[in-house]
Amino acid sequence: MSQTTRDHFLALDERDPLAPLRDQFTLPPGVIYLDGNSLGALPRATADRLGRAITDEWGTGLIRSWNDAGWVELPARVGAKIGRLLGAGPGEVVAADSTSINLFKVLAAALRLQEDRAPGRRVIVSQRGNFPTDLYIAQGLADLLGRGAAGGYTLRLVDGPDELPHAVDERTAVVLLTQVDYRTGALLAMAKTSALAHEKGALIIWDLAHSAGAIPLDLPGDGADFAIGCGYKYLNGGPGAPAFVWVASRHQEAFWQPLSGWFGHAAPFAFEPDYRPAPGIARYLCGTPAVLSMIALDSGLDTVLAAEARGGMPALRAKSIALTGAFIELVEARCQGHALSLVSPRDPALRGSQASFAAGPELARGYAVMQALIARGVIGDFRAPDVLRFGFTPLYTRFVDVWDAVEILSDILATRSWDAPRFHQRAAVT
């Protein structure tokens, strides 16, 4: 970087066509928020929208609002907005439940599809570094299915994507991958990896927790079979926002997933004793949708879709690459000799919207460094055992934030101010 001045970064913000989108959010003063990959910031419109939903739709409309306020259509309506970010066709996405629950649904569906067309495939391949809940859900389902005499499913974990060509074979039922590694930010090529799975006769499930709203996606074009993802990160849906599920049209009606609750029934209000799956993606719904959380997610999605008039996902992606690239370059230039080493891919084409550094033993593995940063208003997060993780949300992160965050980080390192007892106290959620 030739221009290592704050003014240079201010100038980048002035030229940034996406800069006005930041006004959609309320961000606390004195905070540089680099954790939108964990919990997206609060959209300015959300409090009012939810307030109206509570007061008018719930308080006044009461039960009538299932029809009159369209609550019953929220999973499909919110899902359709998410679908625009995934390259999905109409009716391919619903918002529902949590990412973990949705993974259970699609993994059960994928295993059943394979059992019907290629029995004997009993291995689920994933990455050891996949977000743990994905592995836990796969373990739970494999355990549940594995008691039958037909023999159990096993979960085979690879250390990195390089091992996939070897690990995926004629015994593989499903490949389960998170596109962007939550720790390192490494980004998998969806088309190539999906093709690899298909060549071996496997189906592929993509967890898009760190992709949706951050990476331009074309699920049908890139050959995905199933996808799930999270509403509370780049979609700004609020803490614990409903998640989403996408199923390729070709698979939707092949199976009814086992979390077959009444909202996935063809006629939920006919109160029939036998389950009949709804046509299409609606069969991936289960119980009554969490209306209030769904409305907050709807509001969050509008902040992302507002970028469509300014270049959309490709423009967000270009800014994301510029932000993470500048951050990496500045940290490496200004924090040299402080035992920070980049764990995110240096090639922007292989990197999601985050930059992660491993902290060495000289920095006590980094936990206290992150606490010191947070105390100075730079909010990233720490991922055990030693990762300082900084997420960049181009909707509201400015170039000058990159400069200021590194300024504060380099000061904390130079003065060793992180090494105070209070910064070493572990919180419940790290």
Next chain:
Amino acid sequence: MSQTTRDHFLALDERDPLAPLRDQFTLPPGVIYLDGNSLGALPRATADRLGRAITDEWGTGLIRSWNDAGWVELPARVGAKIGRLLGAGPGEVVAADSTSINLFKVLAAALRLQEDRAPGRRVIVSQRGNFPTDLYIAQGLADLLGRGAAGGYTLRLVDGPDELPHAVDERTAVVLLTQVDYRTGALLAMAKTSALAHEKGALIIWDLAHSAGAIPLDLPGDGADFAIGCGYKYLNGGPGAPAFVWVASRHQEAFWQPLSGWFGHAAPFAFEPDYRPAPGIARYLCGTPAVLSMIALDSGLDTVLAAEARGGMPALRAKSIALTGAFIELVEARCQGHALSLVSPRDPALRGSQASFAAGPELARGYAVMQALIARGVIGDFRAPDVLRFGFTPLYTRFVDVWDAVEILSDILATRSWDAPRFHQRAAVT
């Protein structure tokens, strides 16, 4: 009823020690709300509480609020409040997901427990009239498990509880019942029915959707094994509020349920690749909790717990019986000859907090009658094929509401004003 005047009902309200609790709610003017068994009314405190959670906890606290605002403890903290209504011991309840999802968890756990201790029991017994989502979930799980060569599970449906002594036998793994029938309001005796299941070596799961907050409960004392229920009915948690799950202490650690997401892990933020269930009921959590919906549920629960200073659940139950009894008596006295017949048990000991009437063909099976009532501000609901359902929530329903509702109903029937074309148009949600 000797006193058939409106003044008599006003006098009952004046003497009612629970009457002040109505002030906890905002109810629209001109509405008599008799559908709190479907969606509880809006607590006055909820909009502000959720507004502060959005603005302060999410907007300002951002990711820090998982610790600082205690978001991470919400499932247990809200669960403990629910536990007070169930007679549960500490650490026996969590709030999470939906009723359907929670049923899947406990049904899977119950079947596994049985498989371990009494293999060969492959029948789930339930009622044909059980709320459909319970049957659908049982079908989904049985289908999932049934593919193994060990042989499938079957769902055996009885028409009524009288058949249970015959239907529950040495092949029965689990009895799955909803304590209060959603259509008729018929209330099952929990202790007696649980004992019946246990005598035959079966486990019993209770769906408390229409019980929690309406009926005094003592789950451990009444021998329940598992229970699930709904946050948006008598708990006033808002549309699609999180549900709850209770597991008897003796069963909690016997099995990890298969929806084994990261919030049910012993150390969710250690990000270990292998699932290790949390101790106790926390293993019944799955994905990230829906924080905003959970806070609304927390607020709703406070309106129910406020009754503790005024006699608690027994006082609420006594008022509920008085309300439903008066309603039944008035309808039968004042709507005679109009093809309405009581389908709820006449004996209050056998009746939940609702009164349901079947409408004959002379009333076109009742759908239009309910629409006409709603147009006049009396909000109950219709359950196919012919049930007019009226729920009574003693927290906010007044005795005079009973009088006024019947007054309007008898006028609608006498004038046949229900038989207008607009009242026959079916809405998506009935």
